[in-house]
Amino acid sequence: MTITDAGHVDSGDWLVGNPTSLQLASALWIGSVGLLILGLQPVLLGALYTEGHVTGDELALVATAEMIAIAIGSGVVAMLLPARNMRRKSAVLLVLLALANFWTAYAITPNSLIAARTLAGLAEGGLVAVATELIARSRRAERVGGYFVTLQTLAQCALALLLALYAVPAAGSSGGFVVLGIVCLISLVVARIVPDDYADLPK
Template identity: 35%
Template sequence: MSRQNIVAALSIGSIALLMVGLQPILLGAMVDTRHASLQGVGIIAMSEIVALGIGVVLGDALLPIGRLRVITLLAALVISGLDVLTARLTGDTPLAAIRAAAGLGEGVLVWVATCVIVRSRAADRLAGIFLTVQTLAQAGVATVFARAVIAYGGWQGGFDMLGALALLPCVLLLRLPTTLKPLSHHASQPFAWSVTSAMPLLIAFVQMAALGSLWAYLEPIGQHAGLDAQAAQTAVSAVLFMQVVGGIVSAAAVRYVDNMLTLIVGAFVLALIPTGMLLLPSGHIASFIALCGVFGFAWLFLMPFHIGLALRLDRSGRVATLTPGVQLLGTAFGPLVSSLVVKGDDAGPVPFVTLGFAVGSIVVATAAQMLRRRSARVPGTLEKSNAH
């Protein structure tokens, strides 16, 4: 992959994921103008994120890797049209349906970016860079939207502008590779799922569910811990800042640290964060914000290791290509489970949900490590699992 190929892929993937960072602003404006209900906003947001993950999976299953440019063009045009159409709709059900359709297209663009990333020389490191770039892009565009676009054009103007940004991949696609080849000679053999090859996806899903379950209710959890509105905003800012730091550190470290060991340690860290929030006495604002900082760091730090582990256990790259979609599905599934334990305005039980997912990820990651060691002791077993 040339540098131009990589830059184009990272840019296309970041544009596809812009709406994830813009959801609080655009959907909040919908509620303020009564074009969507407060209850419906959660469904609208989740439908797009779930569709994003499904779009990545469907792209891997149905689309030819030799037609990336045509696929990118069609997906970008469809997304742009759906963004503009969103600005003309009202009501929870129509908005949820149209954003789910847009999410499928956005997932296809993420799949395009992932196809290029996993074929680069340092795919796991590039995954960390991709996560950092997309986070910075979301933060930057969200700031512009909040202070300029929505201030003058409302949420409708925001979606019109988002539709214009969605057309940028139509230009960037000229820098994508004209054709992609299988990652290795193993890819010429029929792909078959095994317990070993599925483990990276299961670890990614459970860990991202733990992170998503807490992030969706971080502000009310902070209020439950005694934070006022300003302190709650500071906690959110700490998470976003430490996400960027975590992505940068991960991009530098992922090539030198064992993937499985890191994910096991990360699972224990994910368990300690909600435990600390549950045990922390009310009013300890600095300690709560510190836990939020660790939470944000762990979020983007762990994600490249999911792809690194997938590439290590499956050299064909099939599992690694699916990993971003599974990460998104886990991020959406966590808040769904958390919503089942929330009563009224009380989000106090949510950390227990996060702790449950974290403990689950410890079990899954430890089991995966045991399977890998057992395979390594049996001559040829690991090679066969990688070939599959």
């Protein structure tokens, strides 16, 4: 196989564009950060309830607001915004999510918690779109999608274990959300590796 042939094999994995393995992994990680909360809600929201910050009904509203916001955020980024300047968009969304998590850590009323988690959900949905938009450009979307699910699940399990054993017992729900915010800020390093412009999908 010639060098030219090898290049054709690599690009054959993609409908458009040709991101490297590292760029793909970085985009999948950014999307996984947006879905970390799905595996952490039992720990973090459960701690909020145990500490008396919310009632059962208010807890349901907090969780529902965030889930709806994730769907809206993902749709806005995927359908209404062009897949350009993805590094900058990833960085902005990560900072926004970090701020929302820090806000949640110090929110003192149910309404402020709902507002903070709604903001977090919008940012999380946008981060998910960073991954799904790249997956949509793969000829093997089912395989790359499997990588995405595996990565996010492992990240959720590892962080949930860390929070349940250390952060929440030591600092309560506030400590858990602070840790989540710190993860977002650390992920800014990964955002610099995301492909900056995704090639346009064919009609």
